[in-house]
Amino acid sequence: MIDTEKVMQALKAHEAEMIAIRHDIHMHPETSYEEFRTSQLVADKLTEWGIEFERGIAGTGLVAVIKGNRPGNRAVGLRADMDALNMVETNTFAHRSTIPNKMHGCGHDGHTAMMLHAARYLKNNPDFAGTVNCIFQPAEEGGAGGLKMIEEGLFERFPCDAVYSLHNKPGLPVGKFVTRNGPQLACADSWTITLHGTGGHGGAPEKSTDTTIALAQLILGIQTIISRNVPALETAVLSIGTVHGGMSFNVMPSEIVITGTTRCHKPEIRDLLEKRLTEISHAAAAMSGCTATVDYQRGYPPLINTRAETDKAILAAAAVSGMDNVDGDNPPINAADDFAYMLQVRPGCNVMLGQGDDPKWKNNHMPGYDFNDEIISIGAAYWVSIVDQELNTVD
Ligand SMILES: [Zn+2]
Numbered sequence: 517m518i519d520t521e522k523v524m525q526a527l528k529a530h531e532a533e534m535i536a537i538r539h540d541i542h543m544h545p546e547t548s549y550e551e552f553r554t555s556q557l558v559a560d561k562l563t564e565w566g567i568e569f570e571r572g573i574a575g576t577g578l579v580a581v582i583k584g585n586r587p588g589n590r591a592v593g594l595r596a597d598m599d600a601l602n603m604v605e606t607n608t609f610a611h612r613s614t615i616p617n618k619m620h621g622c623g624h625d626g627h628t629a630m631m632l633h634a635a636r637y638l639k640n641n642p643d644f645a646g647t648v649n650c651i652f653q654p655a656e657e658g659g660a661g662g663l664k665m666i667e668e669g670l671f672e673r674f675p676c677d678a679v680y681s682l683h684n685k686p687g688l689p690v691g692k693f694v695t696r697n698g699p700q701l702a703c704a705d706s707w708t709i710t711l712h713g714t715g716g717h718g719g720a721p722e723k724s725t726d727t728t729i730a731l732a733q734l735i736l737g738i739q740t741i742i743s744r745n746v747p748a749l750e751t752a753v754l755s756i757g758t759v760h761g762g763m764s765f766n767v768m769p770s771e772i773v774i775t776g777t778t779r780c781h782k783p784e785i786r787d788l789l790e791k792r793l794t795e796i797s798h799a800a801a802a803m804s805g806c807t808a809t810v811d812y813q814r815g816y817p818p819l820i821n822t823r824a825e826t827d828k829a830i831l832a833a834a835a836v837s838g839m840d841n842v843d844g845d846n847p848p849i850n851a852a853d854d855f856a857y858m859l860q861v862r863p864g865c866n867v868m869l870g871q872g873d874d875p876k877w878k879n880n881h882m883p884g885y886d887f888n889d890e891i892i893s894i895g896a897a898y899w900v901s902i903v904d905q906e907l908n909t910v911d
């Protein structure tokens with residue numbers, strides 16, 4: 517177990533500098549695959565601190581490689597995301613966004629600074645056996661930057677026996693960690709159903725096929741997937757977001773387009789949702805003599821932590837914040853994260869770290885949100901602690 521006091525003391529010595537880096541990134545938010553300045557800033561800092569790295573993985577992605585001073589073949593991957601969101605920031609503090617309509621509304625500025633903080637500590641204190649790969653990824657917010665890095669050979673170029681990630685969590689007390697073994701975050705799929713009929717005169721429906729009746733059957737029909745097809749002890753949600761059709765009160769539309777989202781925590785439930793949504797769409801259309809086309813788009817997969825690595829994450833978090841401040845069996849939530857792709861190919865665990873309460877940022881993605889700098893060293897200490905859990909073998 518790490519000597520938390522010693523680690524925190526060393527981290528605190530650089531904390532002000534790390535907060536300044538975080539504020540700099542916050543002021544210059546960059547979205548999906550356009551994290552050029554952020555990526556350059558990370559590269560500059562790593563160079564300044566003598567840390568080896570490679571860049572240009574999935575465009576703006578970088579991997580910093582830190583070797584321990586004890587022999588060991590094991591390697592661990594620590595992942596931070598760097599991208600911001602397309603949204604308007606309402607904060608008025610000095611480090612608010614300087615880029616119109618872009619904002620670090622999810623705290624990835626904090627994740628990047630935290631990882632730099634940890635990398636610098638590990639470079640200066642390489643008392644471990646093996647290799648740490650600090651993965652700075654682009655495009656977490658919908659762009660699947662993590663998947664792109666994998667496709668560009670992330671784990672072949674930087675072998676990792678296990679991977680870990682950390683996300684800040686508003687509403688949870690500062691320094692409290694939550695995670696769980698198994699499914700933790702949901703898949704986020706979207707779909708478009710188009711109903712096709714002849715359309716026709718509202719006064720003579722017998723001469724037409726009516727997409728509005730198919731729509732009514734469809735909306736109620738697909739809700740039965742959750743109540744009748746998904747087993748009662750499993751979780752899933754299905755919501756319709758848009759319905760578009762028709763132009764005139766006396767003309768039945770020949771086409772209606774419906775879009776929505778489905779979320780769940782297990783691959784087999786995801787398959788079931790796609791299958792039943794497709795079947796019911798065709799059946800509802802057929803009842804009215806119409807046809808349906810279904811375009812089901814799979815988004816991020818469910819994020820599923822593995823047992824052994826979750827246990828290590830819990831111990832690592834407990835070393836930093838005390839076991840009383842770690843909930844290792846926190847219920848799953850319906851948010852998604854593309855770290856899920858890394859967990860499809862490597863064992864690992866995602867934790868969430870509380871950043872306290874503030875009416876302005878009850879949640880991520882709110883216009884008044886800001887990463888809480890109070891957790892910058894706590895998060896870095898967690899990374900150090902994970903390395904201790906993974907690479908503290910004595911040869
Ligand atoms: Zn987000």
Ligand SMILES: [Zn+2]
Pocket residue numbers: 622623624656683880
């Ligand atoms: Zn996020």
